[in-house]
Amino acid sequence: xxxxxxxxxxxxxxxxxxxxxxxxxxxxxxxxxxxxxxxxxxxxxxxxxxxxxxxxxxxxxxxxxxxxx
Numbered sequence: 001x002x003x004x005x006x007x008x009x010x011x012x013x014x015x016x017x018x019x020x021x022x023x024x025x026x027x028x029x030x031x032x033x034x035x036x037x038x039x040x041x042x043x044x045x046x047x048x049x050x051x052x053x054x055x056x057x058x059x060x061x062x063x064x065x066x067x068x069x
Contacts, residue, residue, distance in 0.1 A: 003059075004021050004024050004034075004036050004054060004057070004059070005021065005024065006021055006022065006023065006024065007020065007021060008020070008021040008059055009021075009059065009060060010036070010038060010057045010058060010059055010060060011057065011058060011060045012052070012056060012057055013055075013056055013057065013058055014056075017040045017041075017042065018040065018060065019038035019039060019040040019057075020038060020039050020040065021036055021037070021038055022037045022038060022039050022049065023036070023037040024036050024037075024054075025037075025051075033053035033054055033055060034053070034054040035051050035052070035053065035054070036051065036052050036053075036054050036057060037049065037050070037051045037052075038050060038051075038052065038057070
């Protein structure tokens with residue numbers, strides 16, 4: 001089970017933009033990771049959506065090292 005919830009602010013562990021959790025897929029088979037779908041806007045205000053393994057992201061509000069707005 002993941003500790004992420006819809007609406008959480010997150011960033012990739014490797015850095016990048018602050019994203020909002022849209023959906024958390026906890027219904028996984030053994031050996032697979034929880035999947036977290038996130039939304040964000042880039043500097044040109046274009047909307048993006050992507051799904052990440054839960055291990056690839058961390059909760060944060062933009063003040064984490066390496067995050068961008």
